[in-house]
Amino acid sequence: xxxxxxxxxxxxxQPYWDATQRGELVIQQCQECTHRLFPPRARCPSCGSAKxxxxxxxxxxxxxxxxxxxxxxxxVLVEQCPLAIAVVELEEGPRMITNVTGCETSxxxxxxxxxxxFESIDDSNVILPVFKPA
Amino acid sequence: MSLRGVxxxxxxxxRAPTRYTGEETILELLSGVAVDAVKDAGFSLAQVxxxxxxxxxxxxxxxxxTVAEFIGLQPTFAEVVDxxxxxxxxxxxxAAAAIQAGQCTTCLCxxxxxxxxxxxxxxxxxxxxxxxxSIRPSHDRSPQAEFDxxxxxxxxxxxYAMLATRYTHEYGLTDExxxxxxxxxxxxxxxxxxxxxxxxxxxxxxxxxxxxxxxPLHMLEIVMPAAxxxxxxxxxxxxxxxxxxxxxxxxxxxxSVTHSSFAQAPNLxxxxxxxxxxxxxxxxxxxxxxxxxxxxxxCYTIMVLLTLEEAGFCPRGEAGAFVESHNxxxxxxxxxxxxxxxxxxxxxxxAGGMSHVTEAVRQIQGRAGKRQIANLELAYAHGNGGIIxxxxxxxxxxxx
Numbered sequence: 001x002x003x004x005x006x007x008x009x010x011x012x013x014q015p016y017w018d019a020t021q022r023g024e025l026v027i028q029q030c031q032e033c034t035h036r037l038f039p040p041r042a043r044c045p046s047c048g049s050a051k052x053x054x055x056x057x058x059x060x061x062x063x064x065x066x067x068x069x070x071x072x073x074x075x076v077l078v079e080q081c082p083l084a085i086a087v088v089e090l091e092e093g094p095r096m097i098t099n100v101t102g103c104e105t106s107x108x109x110x111x112x113x114x115x116x117x118f119e120s121i122d123d124s125n126v127i128l129p130v131f132k133p134a
Numbered sequence: 135m136s137l138r139g140v141x142x143x144x145x146x147x148x149r150a151p152t153r154y155t156g157e158e159t160i161l162e163l164l165s166g167v168a169v170d171a172v173k174d175a176g177f178s179l180a181q182v183x184x185x186x187x188x189x190x191x192x193x194x195x196x197x198x199x200t201v202a203e204f205i206g207l208q209p210t211f212a213e214v215v216d217x218x219x220x221x222x223x224x225x226x227x228x229a230a231a232a233i234q235a236g237q238c239t240t241c242l243c244x245x246x247x248x249x250x251x252x253x254x255x256x257x258x259x260x261x262x263x264x265x266x267x268s269i270r271p272s273h274d275r276s277p278q279a280e281f282d283x284x285x286x287x288x289x290x291x292x293x294y295a296m297l298a299t300r301y302t303h304e305y306g307l308t309d310e311x312x313x314x315x316x317x318x319x320x321x322x323x324x325x326x327x328x329x330x331x332x333x334x335x336x337x338x339x340x341x342x343x344x345x346x347x348x349x350p351l352h353m354l355e356i357v358m359p360a361a362x363x364x365x366x367x368x369x370x371x372x373x374x375x376x377x378x379x380x381x382x383x384x385x386x387x388x389x390s391v392t393h394s395s396f397a398q399a400p401n402l403x404x405x406x407x408x409x410x411x412x413x414x415x416x417x418x419x420x421x422x423x424x425x426x427x428x429x430x431x432x433c434y435t436i437m438v439l440l441t442l443e444e445a446g447f448c449p450r451g452e453a454g455a456f457v458e459s460h461n462x463x464x465x466x467x468x469x470x471x472x473x474x475x476x477x478x479x480x481x482x483x484x485a486g487g488m489s490h491v492t493e494a495v496r497q498i499q500g501r502a503g504k505r506q507i508a509n510l511e512l513a514y515a516h517g518n519g520g521i522i523x524x525x526x527x528x529x530x531x532x533x534x
Contacts, residue, residue, distance in 0.1 A: 003266045005283045008275040039277045039395065065303070067295035068349040073286040076266045085286050085348075087296060087397045095397045097282045110303045121284070123268040128284055 145175025151480030176378030184241025218519020222488025246363025247483030323474025362482025388413025
């Protein structure tokens with residue numbers, strides 16, 4: 001059961017969502033300064049280059065911080081609460097928002113090693129990355 | 135070039151926060167406090183040649199012109215500021231800067247929101263009574279809508295809860311220490327008839343017994359959204375003597391925008407809160423220990439604690455111990471948010487952030503009634519927007 005607010009993709013971000021269909025997590029890398037970045041941009045936020053390409057990441061990360069939402073942040077999430085919402089720091093550096101699934105919310109902690117997993121969103125074709133304990 | 139002593143706030147008006155407004159339009163609400171602030175200063179509408187507003191729901195464009203026409207102004211400086219809860223503070227230094235640049239002489243800073251009571255939602259759920267369905271967003275197509283909202287990272291509760299978790303991990307912080315902020319500010323609100331929670335005592339046990347919304351944050355350490363409005367009139371140094379009220383001189387201002395999504399926030403030891411606060415105090419030529427009133431944005435208790443450290447009022451990592459060992463009430467040894475803070479005063483949209491500025495101004499002017507701090511010379515007001523994303527800090531002084 002995964003009812004959610006459906007992510008509004010754009011032409012820029014489509015490669016990210018195409019990759020999730022394949023069970024892959026990809027982020028952009030600058031071809032000029034090698035900076036790896038997320039969320040997606042049109043220009044490298046470090047050097048300004050337009051030469052950004054998409055490349056897979058390992059899917060490994062650690063929890064930088066988290067909370068457990070007891071009240072649903074949105075009615076569409078009512079059946080997923082209590083819900084562990086986290087900032088995960090990828091092995092490659094960038095941070096992203098995610099949910100920690102596949103475990104009791106009480107075991108989630110800062111520093112926990114996690115691995116990306118993929119979840120389909122009900123009533124859509126979208127596959128959403130989430131993270132589970134590694 | 136410095137803003138120090140260029141301008142002062144000479145007029146204040148506020149509509150006390152209420153849970154809901156009635157049929158009054160936003161223009162009616164805003165024009166009321168606007169005119170009241172001008173009259174409070176003893177000026178005429180004709181003398182007001184600057185106007186700063188924020189984006190207004192229901193007015194898709196032309197906001198300054200629409201508001202100016204409704205009030206009866208023809209400003210030579212017209213601006214929209216959109217910095218979330220830092221908007222009010224951000225407006226005041228921009229007014230001073232416009233005055234310094236010679237683009238206007240007397241500028242209104244105007245904030246407020248309506249809040250209509252919604253009808254029961256059972257009708258809208260009639261299509262799917264058994265389970266919710268995934269929803270496509272209609273008009274928010276931002277990176278946050280795409281990469282944050284699907285995970286429940288919506289609104290502010292989640293972000294500030296995550297901030298509290300990280301802070302606690304790095305420095306240690308107890309529920310009781312956070313609750314002390316809410317409790318001392320309620321004492322302040324009980325001396326402020328305009329506060330939405332006026333005359334409602336609060337204890338640490340009450341806070342900790344309230345529902346946990348997002349771990350570790352309880353309901354009673356989270357602001358209550360309200361309707362209301364607040365306006366300030368800023369004028370040039372050479373017009374201050376014309377005003378009916380004593381001036382609250384703007385001595386320093388600082389601002390910082392660091393991110394939008396909380397996943398992109400800088401680490402706790404280098405947030406925009408410190409950048410803005412230090413810049414404001416440096417411009418004013420003051421140190422944290424010179425400040426007699428800390429009027430600090432308090433969407434959540436954790437925000438006050440973070441700001442106390444970032445602004446240099448206490449050492450890094452010691453905010454919890456600091457609030458435990460100090461009396462933060464208007465009668466105490468370290469007054470914080472003497473109006474009750476938004477936690478007890480209420481958060482009327484961007485007028486919530488403005489309330490920290492209006493309280494600092496009133497205290498400097500000697501108009502804080504029962505909660506007046508004796509011999510106050512310097513006040514610091516801090517505004518914060520998003521999830522610690524947008525910051526503006528102001529130093530006010532009784533003397534130029």
